[in-house]
Amino acid sequence: MTRARASSPSPALGARLLAWYDRFGRKDLPWQANATPYRVWVSEIMLQQTQVATVIPYYLRFIERFPDVDVLACATLDEVLHLWTGLGYYARARNLHRAACIIREHYHGELPRDIGLLMQLPGIGRSTAGALLALAHGEHHAILDGNVKRVLARFHAIAGWPGAPAVEKKLWALAEAHLPAARLRDYTQAFMDLGATLCTRGQPACARCPLAHDCAAYADGRATDFPSPKPCAAKPVRRITFVMLRNKEGAVLLMQRPPAGIWGGLWSFPECTHRSGRKIQRWCESELGFIVEHVERHGPLHHTFSHFHLDILPMVAEVTGQRPAVMEIRPAIWYNITKPDARGLAAPVQRLLLELAKHPARKIHDANGELRKTGPRGRSSQAPAVSGRARQTDF
Numbered sequence: 099m100t101r102a103r104a105s106s107p108s109p110a111l112g113a114r115l116l117a118w119y120d121r122f123g124r125k126d127l128p129w130q131a132n133a134t135p136y137r138v139w140v141s142e143i144m145l146q147q148t149q150v151a152t153v154i155p156y157y158l159r160f161i162e163r164f165p166d167v168d169v170l171a172c173a174t175l176d177e178v179l180h181l182w183t184g185l186g187y188y189a190r191a192r193n194l195h196r197a198a199c200i201i202r203e204h205y206h207g208e209l210p211r212d213i214g215l216l217m218q219l220p221g222i223g224r225s226t227a228g229a230l231l232a233l234a235h236g237e238h239h240a241i242l243d244g245n246v247k248r249v250l251a252r253f254h255a256i257a258g259w260p261g262a263p264a265v266e267k268k269l270w271a272l273a274e275a276h277l278p279a280a281r282l283r284d285y286t287q288a289f290m291d292l293g294a295t296l297c298t299r300g301q302p303a304c305a306r307c308p309l310a311h312d313c314a315a316y317a318d319g320r321a322t323d324f325p326s327p328k329p330c331a332a333k334p335v336r337r338i339t340f341v342m343l344r345n346k347e348g349a350v351l352l353m354q355r356p357p358a359g360i361w362g363g364l365w366s367f368p369e370c371t372h373r374s375g376r377k378i379q380r381w382c383e384s385e386l387g388f389i390v391e392h393v394e395r396h397g398p399l400h401h402t403f404s405h406f407h408l409d410i411l412p413m414v415a416e417v418t419g420q421r422p423a424v425m426e427i428r429p430a431i432w433y434n435i436t437k438p439d440a441r442g443l444a445a446p447v448q449r450l451l452l453e454l455a456k457h458p459a460r461k462i463h464d465a466n467g468e469l470r471k472t473g474p475r476g477r478s479s480q481a482p483a484v485s486g487r488a489r490q491t492d493f
């Protein structure tokens with residue numbers, strides 16, 4: 099059977115999408131009940147780059163703790179990052195918090211209803227603003243998130259990477275042209291659902307798709323050829339050493355990272371580039387002011403960011419010295435790993451802390467807290483289990 103290539107927006111697309119949504123669309127997502135602009139906003143930010151199933155427990159905890167803009171704006175960034183720990187892309191949480199402060203100060207705690215004003219808030223782009231107005235108020239705005247880009251690129255067989263400005267412009271024009279006259283709330287949700295459940299990246303279920311009749315990519319048997327992948331340069335690899343300083347009580351030193359950059363504002367281990375136990379011992383003493391009694395190497399972690407790979411070598415250093423100078427000049431704490439408090443932690447840091455909690459400190463302190471003589475100062479040893487690159491934790 100031959101199908102006509104969909105070269106122009108089909109007036110029937112919206113109707114078919116809505117009919118499909120009425121039968122198969124998702125209507126019981128937590129942010130769909132009582133869909134206030136605030137709740138929709140939080141969900142839309144969490145759903146960027148993240149799947150629904152992952153988001154739901156984070157969303158429920160977040161809304162319980164921060165039920166509205168005012169409560170979010172009054173919270174500390176640390177509290178916000180704590181509830182974001184593990185969700186990734188932490189700039190989203192920082193922007194959410196900053197935007198909440200602006201909304202409280204300039205808009206009496208209510209999200210503005212004007213798309214231009216919304217787009218001036220940190221972390222809200224054109225698609226998020228459109229989704230917010232369509233889902234919360236049923237207004238006539240298009241969205242162009244990853245799912246919609248994929249569906250439109252296939253439906254119209256649009257070549258090129260959707261992130262390229264010319265391609266994106268074309269997709270925006272199509273997204274606008276397809277908007278139906280009514281039921282914008284359902285239509286927006288339907289488009290997102292179709293992309294998430296049928297027109298998926300790897301295995302589109304075209305046989306069950308309400309748009310299959312005039313989908314250009316399907317007609318050509320090339321559904322998975324669209325959208326074109328991002329032209330990629332090889333990602334560079336950075337190598338760092340996490341120095342996990344543990345004191346005689348078993349607490350671990352964490353330092354707060356600068357507000358900008360990777361894991362901005364989160365708590366993490368001191369970092370250096372040394373790989374050997376002796377050099378790390380000297381670094382801890384000269385840079386941090388600790389006396390190191392024992393250094394132990396653990397299995398490496400591999401973490402991928404959007405623009406580089408990070409190879410992490412975790413080294414545990416048993417130390418003495420309660421409050422060296424570094425703790426006076428940078429935000430730093432002794433983190434009790436058996437009774438952790440509310441801190442924003444990067445995912446690898448959280449995993450390493452959990453592993454450390456399972457492996458108590460070496461018995462190098464006696465009952466009075468004094469160091470026992472366990473061997474030459476600064477000796478290092480290799481942990482028995484060493485992970486491969488693909489494994490995230492292994493000790």
Ligand code: SF4
Binds near residue numbers: 296
């Ligand atoms: S027919 Fe296939 S490729 Fe086209 S929109 Fe539907 S699921 Fe996607």
